[in-house]
Amino acid sequence: MTGMYEKVLDWVNDFDHADPEYNERAHEIWEEFQGSECPVAHSGRYDGLWAPFTYEMVHEIAYDTEHFTSQGVVVNTGRPLIEAPVGPAPPITSDPPFHNIARRLLLPPFAPKVIAEWEPEVRRLCNDLLDRMGDITEGESIVDGAVQYAQSIPVNVIARMLGFPPEDEALFRDFVHNVLERINEPAEDREAFMQPLADYLDAQIEDHRANPRDDLTNYLLNVEIAGNKLSDEHVRGSILLLLVAGIDTTWSAIGSSLWHLGTHPDDLQRLVDEPDVMMFALEEFLRAYAPVTMARLVKDDYDFHGCPMKANDWVLLPFPAANRDPKQFEHATQFVIDRQENRHGAFGLGIHRCLGSNLARLELKVAVEEFVRRFPSFTVDGDTRWSVGQIRGPRELPLRVLKTS
Amino acid sequence: MRVFVDEEKCQGHNRCFAIAPELFDVDDYGTAFALNDGVVPAELEDKARLAAANCPEFAITIED
Numbered sequence: 001m002t003g004m005y006e007k008v009l010d011w012v013n014d015f016d017h018a019d020p021e022y023n024e025r026a027h028e029i030w031e032e033f034q035g036s037e038c039p040v041a042h043s044g045r046y047d048g049l050w051a052p053f054t055y056e057m058v059h060e061i062a063y064d065t066e067h068f069t070s071q072g073v074v075v076n077t078g079r080p081l082i083e084a085p086v087g088p089a090p091p092i093t094s095d096p097p098f099h100n101i102a103r104r105l106l107l108p109p110f111a112p113k114v115i116a117e118w119e120p121e122v123r124r125l126c127n128d129l130l131d132r133m134g135d136i137t138e139g140e141s142i143v144d145g146a147v148q149y150a151q152s153i154p155v156n157v158i159a160r161m162l163g164f165p166p167e168d169e170a171l172f173r174d175f176v177h178n179v180l181e182r183i184n185e186p187a188e189d190r191e192a193f194m195q196p197l198a199d200y201l202d203a204q205i206e207d208h209r210a211n212p213r214d215d216l217t218n219y220l221l222n223v224e225i226a227g228n229k230l231s232d233e234h235v236r237g238s239i240l241l242l243l244v245a246g247i248d249t250t251w252s253a254i255g256s257s258l259w260h261l262g263t264h265p266d267d268l269q270r271l272v273d274e275p276d277v278m279m280f281a282l283e284e285f286l287r288a289y290a291p292v293t294m295a296r297l298v299k300d301d302y303d304f305h306g307c308p309m310k311a312n313d314w315v316l317l318p319f320p321a322a323n324r325d326p327k328q329f330e331h332a333t334q335f336v337i338d339r340q341e342n343r344h345g346a347f348g349l350g351i352h353r354c355l356g357s358n359l360a361r362l363e364l365k366v367a368v369e370e371f372v373r374r375f376p377s378f379t380v381d382g383d384t385r386w387s388v389g390q391i392r393g394p395r396e397l398p399l400r401v402l403k404t405s
Numbered sequence: 406m407r408v409f410v411d412e413e414k415c416q417g418h419n420r421c422f423a424i425a426p427e428l429f430d431v432d433d434y435g436t437a438f439a440l441n442d443g444v445v446p447a448e449l450e451d452k453a454r455l456a457a458a459n460c461p462e463f464a465i466t467i468e469d
Contacts, residue, residue, distance in 0.1 A: 111432075279424075283459070340455065343458070343459060343461045343463070347418060350416060350462075353417055353418060357418065357419065358435070
Protein backbone atom coordinates (compact mmCIF):
# COMPACT_ATOMS: atom_id res chain seq x y z
CA MET A 1 0.00 0.00 0.00
CA THR A 2 1.02 3.58 -0.54
CA GLY A 3 0.52 6.14 2.19
CA MET A 4 1.24 5.99 5.93
CA TYR A 5 -0.46 2.74 6.82
CA GLU A 6 0.16 -0.98 6.38
CA LYS A 7 -2.11 -3.46 4.68
CA VAL A 8 -5.18 -4.28 6.79
CA LEU A 9 -5.10 -7.68 8.47
CA ASP A 10 -7.91 -7.10 10.97
CA TRP A 11 -10.98 -5.38 9.50
CA VAL A 12 -12.73 -5.15 12.88
CA ASN A 13 -10.03 -3.42 14.95
CA ASP A 14 -7.65 -1.95 12.39
CA PHE A 15 -10.07 -0.89 9.67
CA ASP A 16 -8.90 1.21 6.72
CA HIS A 17 -11.09 1.90 3.68
CA ALA A 18 -8.02 3.19 1.79
CA ASP A 19 -6.68 -0.36 1.59
CA PRO A 20 -7.50 -1.33 -2.02
CA GLU A 21 -8.90 -4.63 -0.75
CA TYR A 22 -11.80 -2.76 0.86
CA ASN A 23 -13.50 -1.59 -2.33
CA GLU A 24 -12.54 -4.79 -4.14
CA ARG A 25 -14.24 -6.95 -1.50
CA ALA A 26 -16.74 -4.41 -0.15
CA HIS A 27 -19.86 -6.53 -0.54
CA GLU A 28 -18.30 -9.46 1.35
CA ILE A 29 -16.87 -7.24 4.08
CA TRP A 30 -20.26 -5.56 4.68
CA GLU A 31 -22.03 -8.92 4.78
CA GLU A 32 -19.55 -10.16 7.38
CA PHE A 33 -20.13 -7.10 9.58
CA GLN A 34 -23.91 -7.21 9.16
CA GLY A 35 -23.93 -10.87 10.19
CA SER A 36 -21.71 -10.35 13.24
CA GLU A 37 -22.57 -9.27 16.78
CA CYS A 38 -20.64 -6.03 16.44
CA PRO A 39 -21.42 -4.34 13.13
CA VAL A 40 -19.03 -1.45 13.83
CA ALA A 41 -15.38 -1.35 12.74
CA HIS A 42 -12.79 0.69 14.59
CA SER A 43 -9.29 1.85 13.83
CA GLY A 44 -6.57 3.96 15.39
CA ARG A 45 -5.58 5.08 11.90
CA TYR A 46 -6.46 8.67 10.89
CA ASP A 47 -6.29 9.54 14.64
CA GLY A 48 -9.46 7.57 15.28
CA LEU A 49 -12.02 6.12 12.87
CA TRP A 50 -15.30 4.26 13.29
CA ALA A 51 -17.45 2.59 10.65
CA PRO A 52 -20.94 1.23 11.39
CA PHE A 53 -22.39 -1.02 8.68
CA THR A 54 -26.10 -1.42 9.42
CA TYR A 55 -28.87 0.68 7.87
CA GLU A 56 -30.21 1.50 11.33
CA MET A 57 -26.92 2.92 12.61
CA VAL A 58 -26.08 4.79 9.41
CA HIS A 59 -29.59 6.28 9.44
CA GLU A 60 -29.23 7.28 13.09
CA ILE A 61 -25.93 9.12 12.57
CA ALA A 62 -27.13 10.80 9.36
CA TYR A 63 -29.97 12.37 11.37
CA ASP A 64 -27.94 13.17 14.48
CA THR A 65 -26.47 16.64 14.08
CA GLU A 66 -26.19 17.03 17.85
CA HIS A 67 -23.37 14.52 18.39
CA PHE A 68 -21.82 14.53 14.92
CA THR A 69 -20.58 17.42 12.80
CA SER A 70 -20.28 17.55 9.01
CA GLN A 71 -17.27 19.86 9.26
CA GLY A 72 -15.18 17.08 7.71
CA VAL A 73 -16.77 14.65 5.26
CA VAL A 74 -13.69 13.01 3.73
CA VAL A 75 -11.66 10.94 6.19
CA ASN A 76 -7.97 11.78 5.95
CA THR A 77 -4.87 12.07 8.08
CA GLY A 78 -5.57 15.72 8.99
CA ARG A 79 -8.57 17.63 10.31
CA PRO A 80 -10.48 20.44 8.54
CA LEU A 81 -9.13 23.93 9.19
CA ILE A 82 -12.34 25.88 8.60
CA GLU A 83 -14.64 25.59 11.57
CA ALA A 84 -18.24 24.50 11.97
CA PRO A 85 -20.95 25.51 11.23
CA VAL A 86 -19.67 26.63 7.78
CA GLY A 87 -16.82 24.18 7.17
CA PRO A 88 -14.51 24.11 4.14
CA ALA A 89 -17.11 23.25 1.47
CA PRO A 90 -20.59 24.60 2.32
CA PRO A 91 -23.26 23.28 2.50
CA ILE A 92 -21.94 19.69 2.62
CA THR A 93 -19.54 20.59 5.44
CA SER A 94 -22.03 22.84 7.24
CA ASP A 95 -24.15 22.16 10.29
CA PRO A 96 -27.52 23.65 11.29
CA PRO A 97 -28.62 26.36 11.34
CA PHE A 98 -26.16 27.76 8.79
CA HIS A 99 -26.46 24.61 6.67
CA ASN A 100 -30.00 25.39 5.57
CA ILE A 101 -29.08 28.93 4.51
CA ALA A 102 -26.15 27.75 2.38
CA ARG A 103 -28.14 24.84 0.96
CA ARG A 104 -31.13 26.91 -0.12
CA LEU A 105 -28.82 28.99 -2.31
CA LEU A 106 -27.84 25.93 -4.31
CA LEU A 107 -31.09 23.96 -4.41
CA PRO A 108 -32.79 25.94 -7.23
CA PRO A 109 -30.03 25.41 -9.84
CA PHE A 110 -30.17 21.65 -9.15
CA ALA A 111 -33.98 21.31 -8.92
CA PRO A 112 -35.53 18.50 -11.00
CA LYS A 113 -37.04 20.66 -13.75
CA VAL A 114 -33.88 22.75 -14.21
CA ILE A 115 -31.72 19.63 -14.48
CA ALA A 116 -34.13 17.92 -16.89
CA GLU A 117 -33.18 20.52 -19.51
CA TRP A 118 -29.66 19.06 -19.63
CA GLU A 119 -30.89 15.73 -21.01
CA PRO A 120 -30.24 16.38 -24.75
CA GLU A 121 -26.75 17.70 -23.95
CA VAL A 122 -25.90 14.64 -21.82
CA ARG A 123 -27.19 12.34 -24.58
CA ARG A 124 -25.08 14.14 -27.17
CA LEU A 125 -22.01 13.90 -24.93
CA CYS A 126 -22.51 10.15 -24.41
CA ASN A 127 -22.86 9.55 -28.15
CA ASP A 128 -19.75 11.62 -28.86
CA LEU A 129 -17.77 9.40 -26.49
CA LEU A 130 -19.20 6.26 -28.11
CA ASP A 131 -18.34 7.60 -31.58
CA ARG A 132 -14.79 8.31 -30.46
CA MET A 133 -14.27 4.63 -29.60
CA GLY A 134 -13.74 4.14 -33.34
CA ASP A 135 -14.42 1.01 -35.36
CA ILE A 136 -15.80 -1.79 -33.24
CA THR A 137 -15.64 -5.44 -34.30
CA GLU A 138 -18.23 -7.64 -32.63
CA GLY A 139 -16.67 -10.27 -30.40
CA GLU A 140 -13.21 -8.76 -30.72
CA SER A 141 -13.08 -5.12 -29.68
CA ILE A 142 -12.49 -4.29 -26.04
CA VAL A 143 -13.47 -0.83 -24.80
CA ASP A 144 -12.78 0.59 -21.36
CA GLY A 145 -16.17 1.49 -19.90
CA ALA A 146 -14.54 3.57 -17.15
CA VAL A 147 -11.72 5.33 -19.01
CA GLN A 148 -13.26 5.83 -22.46
CA TYR A 149 -16.80 6.50 -21.27
CA ALA A 150 -17.93 6.89 -17.64
CA GLN A 151 -15.13 9.16 -16.44
CA SER A 152 -15.75 11.84 -19.08
CA ILE A 153 -19.49 12.30 -18.66
CA PRO A 154 -19.95 14.03 -15.28
CA VAL A 155 -16.75 16.05 -15.54
CA ASN A 156 -17.87 17.65 -18.80
CA VAL A 157 -21.31 18.52 -17.47
CA ILE A 158 -20.12 20.08 -14.22
CA ALA A 159 -17.35 22.02 -16.00
CA ARG A 160 -19.98 23.54 -18.27
CA MET A 161 -22.27 24.34 -15.34
CA LEU A 162 -19.44 26.07 -13.46
CA GLY A 163 -18.16 27.81 -16.58
CA PHE A 164 -14.75 26.09 -16.38
CA PRO A 165 -12.93 24.94 -19.55
CA PRO A 166 -14.07 21.34 -20.30
CA GLU A 167 -10.64 20.72 -21.86
CA ASP A 168 -9.24 20.84 -18.30
CA GLU A 169 -11.05 17.58 -17.51
CA ALA A 170 -7.86 15.59 -16.85
CA LEU A 171 -6.77 18.28 -14.40
CA PHE A 172 -10.12 18.06 -12.56
CA ARG A 173 -9.81 14.28 -12.29
CA ASP A 174 -6.33 14.75 -10.85
CA PHE A 175 -7.67 17.22 -8.24
CA VAL A 176 -10.43 14.82 -7.28
CA HIS A 177 -7.99 11.92 -7.04
CA ASN A 178 -5.87 14.01 -4.65
CA VAL A 179 -8.84 14.96 -2.46
CA LEU A 180 -10.63 11.61 -2.33
CA GLU A 181 -8.05 8.87 -2.89
CA ARG A 182 -4.76 10.16 -1.44
CA ILE A 183 -6.29 10.28 2.03
CA ASN A 184 -3.68 8.21 3.85
CA GLU A 185 -0.68 10.39 3.04
CA PRO A 186 0.81 12.66 5.73
CA ALA A 187 -1.24 15.80 6.39
CA GLU A 188 1.62 18.14 5.39
CA ASP A 189 1.98 16.36 2.04
CA ARG A 190 -1.76 16.62 1.50
CA GLU A 191 -1.65 20.35 2.06
CA ALA A 192 1.13 20.65 -0.53
CA PHE A 193 -0.50 18.54 -3.24
CA MET A 194 -3.90 20.20 -2.68
CA GLN A 195 -2.45 23.67 -3.31
CA PRO A 196 -2.79 23.53 -7.12
CA LEU A 197 -6.55 22.95 -6.71
CA ALA A 198 -6.90 26.01 -4.47
CA ASP A 199 -4.84 28.06 -6.94
CA TYR A 200 -6.92 26.87 -9.88
CA LEU A 201 -10.18 27.80 -8.14
CA ASP A 202 -8.81 31.24 -7.23
CA ALA A 203 -7.80 31.85 -10.85
CA GLN A 204 -11.22 30.79 -12.12
CA ILE A 205 -13.01 32.98 -9.59
CA GLU A 206 -10.80 35.92 -10.57
CA ASP A 207 -11.56 35.35 -14.25
CA HIS A 208 -15.31 35.16 -13.54
CA ARG A 209 -15.16 38.42 -11.59
CA ALA A 210 -13.40 40.11 -14.52
CA ASN A 211 -15.55 38.49 -17.23
CA PRO A 212 -18.96 37.70 -15.76
CA ARG A 213 -21.10 35.10 -17.57
CA ASP A 214 -24.22 33.05 -16.97
CA ASP A 215 -22.92 30.10 -14.96
CA LEU A 216 -22.86 28.74 -11.41
CA THR A 217 -19.59 30.48 -10.55
CA ASN A 218 -21.03 33.91 -11.28
CA TYR A 219 -24.27 32.87 -9.60
CA LEU A 220 -22.31 32.21 -6.39
CA LEU A 221 -20.40 35.47 -6.74
CA ASN A 222 -23.65 37.45 -7.09
CA VAL A 223 -26.04 35.69 -4.75
CA GLU A 224 -26.79 37.27 -1.37
CA ILE A 225 -27.68 36.10 2.12
CA ALA A 226 -29.76 38.76 3.88
CA GLY A 227 -28.35 41.49 1.65
CA ASN A 228 -24.71 40.39 1.90
CA LYS A 229 -22.59 38.75 -0.79
CA LEU A 230 -20.99 35.44 0.19
CA SER A 231 -17.48 35.50 1.65
CA ASP A 232 -14.63 34.54 -0.72
CA GLU A 233 -14.12 31.46 1.41
CA HIS A 234 -17.77 30.43 1.01
CA VAL A 235 -17.71 30.91 -2.77
CA ARG A 236 -14.50 28.93 -3.14
CA GLY A 237 -15.78 26.21 -0.79
CA SER A 238 -19.06 25.76 -2.65
CA ILE A 239 -17.26 25.59 -6.01
CA LEU A 240 -14.87 23.04 -4.54
CA LEU A 241 -17.88 21.00 -3.44
CA LEU A 242 -19.56 21.14 -6.86
CA LEU A 243 -16.36 20.19 -8.67
CA VAL A 244 -15.30 17.38 -6.35
CA ALA A 245 -18.72 15.92 -5.56
CA GLY A 246 -19.93 16.06 -9.15
CA ILE A 247 -17.16 14.07 -10.79
CA ASP A 248 -16.10 10.66 -9.59
CA THR A 249 -19.31 9.92 -7.73
CA THR A 250 -21.36 9.72 -10.93
CA TRP A 251 -18.41 8.30 -12.87
CA SER A 252 -18.41 5.49 -10.28
CA ALA A 253 -22.16 4.93 -10.52
CA ILE A 254 -22.03 4.68 -14.31
CA GLY A 255 -19.00 2.37 -14.20
CA SER A 256 -20.50 0.07 -11.55
CA SER A 257 -23.75 -0.17 -13.51
CA LEU A 258 -21.85 -1.15 -16.68
CA TRP A 259 -19.82 -3.63 -14.61
CA HIS A 260 -23.06 -5.19 -13.39
CA LEU A 261 -24.50 -5.46 -16.90
CA GLY A 262 -21.19 -6.86 -18.17
CA THR A 263 -21.30 -9.62 -15.57
CA HIS A 264 -25.09 -10.30 -15.58
CA PRO A 265 -26.19 -10.96 -19.18
CA ASP A 266 -29.82 -11.65 -18.15
CA ASP A 267 -30.17 -8.16 -16.71
CA LEU A 268 -28.55 -6.63 -19.80
CA GLN A 269 -30.94 -8.55 -22.06
CA ARG A 270 -33.92 -7.39 -19.99
CA LEU A 271 -32.86 -3.75 -20.40
CA VAL A 272 -32.47 -4.25 -24.16
CA ASP A 273 -35.85 -6.00 -24.50
CA GLU A 274 -37.78 -3.74 -22.11
CA PRO A 275 -36.26 -0.25 -22.02
CA ASP A 276 -39.09 0.87 -19.69
CA VAL A 277 -37.66 -1.28 -16.90
CA MET A 278 -35.00 1.45 -16.60
CA MET A 279 -37.25 3.37 -14.21
CA PHE A 280 -36.72 0.60 -11.63
CA ALA A 281 -33.26 -0.54 -12.79
CA LEU A 282 -31.88 2.98 -12.26
CA GLU A 283 -32.84 2.90 -8.58
CA GLU A 284 -31.56 -0.67 -8.20
CA PHE A 285 -28.17 0.31 -9.67
CA LEU A 286 -28.11 3.12 -7.12
CA ARG A 287 -29.10 0.82 -4.25
CA ALA A 288 -26.88 -2.15 -5.02
CA TYR A 289 -23.85 -0.15 -6.19
CA ALA A 290 -24.20 3.17 -4.36
CA PRO A 291 -20.82 4.83 -4.80
CA VAL A 292 -20.75 7.32 -1.94
CA THR A 293 -19.77 6.78 1.68
CA MET A 294 -19.91 10.02 3.66
CA ALA A 295 -18.20 10.85 6.94
CA ARG A 296 -18.73 12.89 10.08
CA LEU A 297 -16.57 14.00 12.98
CA VAL A 298 -17.59 13.27 16.57
CA LYS A 299 -18.33 16.57 18.36
CA ASP A 300 -17.66 15.55 21.98
CA ASP A 301 -16.86 12.18 23.56
CA TYR A 302 -19.95 10.06 22.93
CA ASP A 303 -21.01 6.50 23.69
CA PHE A 304 -22.60 5.22 20.49
CA HIS A 305 -24.24 1.83 21.18
CA GLY A 306 -21.30 0.89 23.41
CA CYS A 307 -18.63 2.37 21.11
CA PRO A 308 -16.57 4.89 23.10
CA MET A 309 -16.22 7.56 20.43
CA LYS A 310 -13.83 10.42 21.22
CA ALA A 311 -14.17 14.05 20.19
CA ASN A 312 -12.68 14.57 16.71
CA ASP A 313 -12.79 10.86 15.79
CA TRP A 314 -13.94 10.21 12.24
CA VAL A 315 -17.13 8.21 11.62
CA LEU A 316 -17.82 6.77 8.19
CA LEU A 317 -21.40 6.76 6.91
CA PRO A 318 -21.38 3.83 4.48
CA PHE A 319 -24.72 4.35 2.73
CA PRO A 320 -23.68 1.68 0.18
CA ALA A 321 -23.49 -0.90 2.99
CA ALA A 322 -26.77 0.31 4.53
CA ASN A 323 -28.38 -0.24 1.11
CA ARG A 324 -27.45 -3.92 1.25
CA ASP A 325 -28.55 -4.58 4.84
CA PRO A 326 -30.88 -7.62 4.89
CA LYS A 327 -32.70 -6.19 7.92
CA GLN A 328 -33.85 -3.29 5.75
CA PHE A 329 -34.16 -4.71 2.23
CA GLU A 330 -35.59 -8.01 0.98
CA HIS A 331 -33.04 -10.04 -1.00
CA ALA A 332 -30.61 -7.28 -0.06
CA THR A 333 -27.54 -8.84 -1.67
CA GLN A 334 -29.34 -9.63 -4.94
CA PHE A 335 -29.79 -7.23 -7.82
CA VAL A 336 -33.52 -7.21 -8.58
CA ILE A 337 -33.82 -5.20 -11.78
CA ASP A 338 -37.51 -4.33 -11.30
CA ARG A 339 -37.48 -3.96 -7.50
CA GLN A 340 -40.75 -2.21 -6.65
CA GLU A 341 -40.09 -0.96 -3.12
CA ASN A 342 -36.67 0.65 -2.94
CA ARG A 343 -36.12 3.27 -0.26
CA HIS A 344 -32.35 3.28 -0.75
CA GLY A 345 -30.09 5.94 0.70
CA ALA A 346 -27.60 6.21 -2.18
CA PHE A 347 -27.86 10.00 -2.03
CA GLY A 348 -27.76 10.11 1.73
CA LEU A 349 -30.58 10.48 4.23
CA GLY A 350 -31.67 13.55 6.13
CA ILE A 351 -30.67 17.17 5.67
CA HIS A 352 -27.56 16.49 3.57
CA ARG A 353 -29.35 14.63 0.76
CA CYS A 354 -27.04 14.95 -2.24
CA LEU A 355 -27.63 18.34 -3.82
CA GLY A 356 -26.77 16.97 -7.25
CA SER A 357 -28.93 13.85 -7.07
CA ASN A 358 -31.19 14.93 -9.94
CA LEU A 359 -28.17 15.56 -12.17
CA ALA A 360 -26.50 12.30 -11.11
CA ARG A 361 -29.66 10.33 -11.89
CA LEU A 362 -29.99 11.97 -15.28
CA GLU A 363 -26.35 11.25 -16.16
CA LEU A 364 -26.53 7.64 -14.96
CA LYS A 365 -29.79 6.92 -16.78
CA VAL A 366 -28.73 8.48 -20.07
CA ALA A 367 -25.20 7.00 -19.93
CA VAL A 368 -26.51 3.45 -19.44
CA GLU A 369 -29.30 3.87 -22.01
CA GLU A 370 -26.94 5.14 -24.72
CA PHE A 371 -24.26 2.54 -24.00
CA VAL A 372 -26.78 -0.31 -24.17
CA ARG A 373 -28.38 1.15 -27.28
CA ARG A 374 -24.98 1.17 -29.02
CA PHE A 375 -23.72 -2.12 -27.54
CA PRO A 376 -26.69 -4.40 -26.77
CA SER A 377 -24.36 -7.20 -25.71
CA PHE A 378 -21.02 -6.91 -23.89
CA THR A 379 -19.11 -8.72 -21.19
CA VAL A 380 -16.45 -7.82 -18.65
CA ASP A 381 -13.26 -9.33 -20.06
CA GLY A 382 -10.11 -8.62 -18.06
CA ASP A 383 -9.33 -7.12 -14.68
CA THR A 384 -11.53 -4.40 -13.24
CA ARG A 385 -9.60 -1.92 -11.12
CA TRP A 386 -11.66 -0.35 -8.33
CA SER A 387 -11.16 3.09 -6.81
CA VAL A 388 -9.74 3.56 -3.33
CA GLY A 389 -11.49 5.31 -0.44
CA GLN A 390 -14.99 6.63 0.19
CA ILE A 391 -16.15 6.67 -3.43
CA ARG A 392 -16.44 3.15 -4.86
CA GLY A 393 -16.46 2.45 -8.59
CA PRO A 394 -14.37 0.97 -11.40
CA ARG A 395 -11.39 3.01 -12.57
CA GLU A 396 -10.55 0.49 -15.31
CA LEU A 397 -13.31 -1.62 -16.79
CA PRO A 398 -12.44 -3.73 -19.87
CA LEU A 399 -15.62 -4.64 -21.75
CA ARG A 400 -15.63 -6.93 -24.77
CA VAL A 401 -18.29 -5.81 -27.22
CA LEU A 402 -20.28 -8.84 -28.37
CA LYS A 403 -22.89 -7.02 -30.44
CA THR A 404 -23.28 -3.56 -31.93
CA SER A 405 -26.54 -1.97 -32.95
CA MET B 406 -57.64 7.51 -1.55
CA ARG B 407 -55.57 10.57 -0.55
CA VAL B 408 -51.80 11.12 -0.35
CA PHE B 409 -49.99 13.48 2.02
CA VAL B 410 -46.41 14.75 1.90
CA ASP B 411 -44.81 15.73 5.18
CA GLU B 412 -42.77 18.75 4.05
CA GLU B 413 -40.66 18.61 7.20
CA LYS B 414 -39.55 15.07 6.38
CA CYS B 415 -39.16 15.59 2.62
CA GLN B 416 -35.51 16.14 1.69
CA GLY B 417 -36.07 16.49 -2.04
CA HIS B 418 -35.09 13.01 -3.22
CA ASN B 419 -37.63 13.52 -6.01
CA ARG B 420 -38.70 9.89 -6.10
CA CYS B 421 -42.46 10.60 -5.90
CA PHE B 422 -42.42 13.19 -8.68
CA ALA B 423 -40.42 10.80 -10.90
CA ILE B 424 -42.83 7.93 -10.28
CA ALA B 425 -46.14 9.77 -10.25
CA PRO B 426 -46.01 13.29 -11.72
CA GLU B 427 -49.82 13.10 -12.00
CA LEU B 428 -50.02 13.09 -8.19
CA PHE B 429 -46.97 15.05 -7.00
CA ASP B 430 -45.03 18.13 -7.95
CA VAL B 431 -41.87 19.77 -6.58
CA ASP B 432 -41.14 23.42 -5.83
CA ASP B 433 -38.02 25.41 -6.78
CA TYR B 434 -36.16 23.88 -3.84
CA GLY B 435 -37.07 20.32 -4.78
CA THR B 436 -39.55 19.89 -1.93
CA ALA B 437 -42.50 17.71 -2.94
CA PHE B 438 -46.18 18.45 -2.51
CA ALA B 439 -49.34 16.58 -3.44
CA LEU B 440 -51.43 17.85 -6.33
CA ASN B 441 -55.21 18.24 -6.26
CA ASP B 442 -55.33 18.24 -2.42
CA GLY B 443 -53.86 14.76 -2.49
CA VAL B 444 -56.99 13.19 -3.99
CA VAL B 445 -55.98 10.08 -5.95
CA PRO B 446 -58.14 8.97 -8.90
CA ALA B 447 -58.92 5.23 -8.78
CA GLU B 448 -56.71 4.45 -11.79
CA LEU B 449 -53.66 6.01 -10.07
CA GLU B 450 -53.93 4.23 -6.72
CA ASP B 451 -51.14 1.76 -7.57
CA LYS B 452 -48.87 4.62 -8.55
CA ALA B 453 -49.63 6.41 -5.28
CA ARG B 454 -48.68 3.29 -3.32
CA LEU B 455 -45.50 2.89 -5.35
CA ALA B 456 -44.51 6.51 -4.71
CA ALA B 457 -45.06 6.12 -0.96
CA ALA B 458 -43.10 2.84 -0.90
CA ASN B 459 -40.07 4.49 -2.50
CA CYS B 460 -39.69 7.58 -0.35
CA PRO B 461 -36.34 7.23 1.47
CA GLU B 462 -37.48 9.61 4.21
CA PHE B 463 -40.90 7.98 4.80
CA ALA B 464 -42.46 11.38 4.12
CA ILE B 465 -45.52 10.14 2.19
CA THR B 466 -48.60 8.71 3.85
CA ILE B 467 -51.73 7.31 2.26
CA GLU B 468 -55.29 7.45 3.54
CA ASP B 469 -57.60 4.88 1.97
